[in-house]
Amino acid sequence: MHSNEFQKFLEIISAECFPVLGKSIAKTKYAPIDLSESNPELTDEDLSSTAKFTEFINNHLKTHKASVAYGGYLEQRNIYKRSRYFNAENTESRNIHLGIDLWCAAETPVYAPLDGVVHSFKNNTNFGDYGPTIILKHNINGVAFFTLYGHLSLASITNLKVGQNFKKGTIVGALGSASVNGDYPPHLHFQIIKDLQDFIGDYPGVCRKSDLTFYESNCLKPDLLLRL
Template sequence: MPTHFESLLSSLDVSTVLPPEIQFGQALIVDLSRTRPMWQAVGDGNPDEWVLNQMRAIGATMSIGRYNEQRPIYENTEQFEGTPDRDLHIGLDLGVMPGTPLTTPVDATVFSLADHQHQGDYGPTVILRHQEKGLTFFTLYGHLAADTLNKINVGQTLVKGELFGWVGDKSENGGWAPHLHFQIIQDLGEWKDDYPGVTYSNQAEVVLENCPDPNLIIRRDDL
C-alpha cells in the first residue's frame, strides 16, 4: 500500500524534468544489477559504448538506469572505496546528451548547490526544496554541467517548468557517462548539500521509504 508521501507525489500536477520528447520518448531501460546478462555481453568492452550501441539499435533518445537496483559498478570508484556492500541505487539514472536542459517539476526553492568532485561522486549537484499540500520534500539532481552552479542561487524561487540547469559531461560530472541522477527525498536529516544516491542493502526498508520511486514524478509507463 502506498505511503502518505507516495500518495501525495502521485497526486501532484507536475511538469517534466527533461524535455518532454526525451522524458516520454523511446528509451533503453538498462538493467545494471549484478547478475544480469548485460555484463556477459559487455565482457571486457566498454559498458558505456555497449549502452550507446543498444540505444542506436532501437532509436532511443535516453537510457534509464533503474531505482531500487543492486549494482556492481560502484566498487572501483574513489567515492565508494572500502564499502563493497553499498550497492543499492535509490534514484533514477536518465542517460541523455550533455547540455540537455532541466526544469523543475513543481514550484521550488533552491536549497543547495555543490560540486562533489571525487571520482564516482555526483559532480555538480542541485537540491530543490518543495512545499506541496502541506508537505515539504526535496528533489536531488546529480551529474550536472558546471554552468548550472552559475545559473541559480541558494534561496532562489523557481516556478514549475522553469529552467534551472543542464546535464554535464564526463569531464565534470564525477566521471560518469552523461546522465541525470534524479532522486526524491522526504527528509534530508542532517545532510545539507548532498544525500546518498546509493545505500547499503540492509538499510533498504528505511531508505526506500524516505526516498520513494522517482517515477512518481517522472511518470513513464514502462517503469
C-alpha cells in the first residue's frame, strides 16, 4: 500500500480509535507545544538539563491550564544534541522527530487505540533513548501496520509477552519517570510505522534530514489516528 493510500486508510479508521491517554482527559486539556530549533522561546532555555526541561514543560502546562502538551511530528530539534546516541557516527546528526510526543504526568495510563497484539518490546537504555518501549501490530480490514509506545515505565514491560492481545481501549502501560525513560520529562512517544523493517522492540524515532523522504512515507503523521 502506497503512503497516500495508507494515509486515507488511517483517516477512515481514526473514527474508531480510543484516545491513547484515555477518555478521562478532555481534549480541551491538551495544549500544543513547539520544541523545534526555530522556536525563539527556547533560545535561553537549557534543555540539556532534565530538571530545566521538566520545568519548561510544567510551566507550559500551567500557562495553558492543560494536562497534556502535545506535538513534535517532523520537528527539527536541538534537544538531541545532549545525547551522543543521536550523533554517535560523527556524520549528519539525527534531529528530526518522527512521532508525536504527549507530555504529561508519570504513571499516566496508555491505552491501545485499536485492537492489536504485542509485536515486541524492549528497554532501550541509551541516554536519550526510549527507555521501556512496546510495539503493537494491528491488522485492520486486512491492512497490517504498527504503533510504537516509547518512554514507558518498567512495570509496563515486566510481565508482557510477545503475541499478547490488547483490545481497543485497554491499558497497554504507563508513562515512566526520567529515571527510566531515557532521561526526559515524562511523556509518551507515539509513532505509526507502516514497515517495521525487522526491528525488534525499537524503531528510529528521530532521523537525519537526508533520510526524511523515506521516513515521512513510512511513519505517517500520528494525528491521522489521534485527531488532536
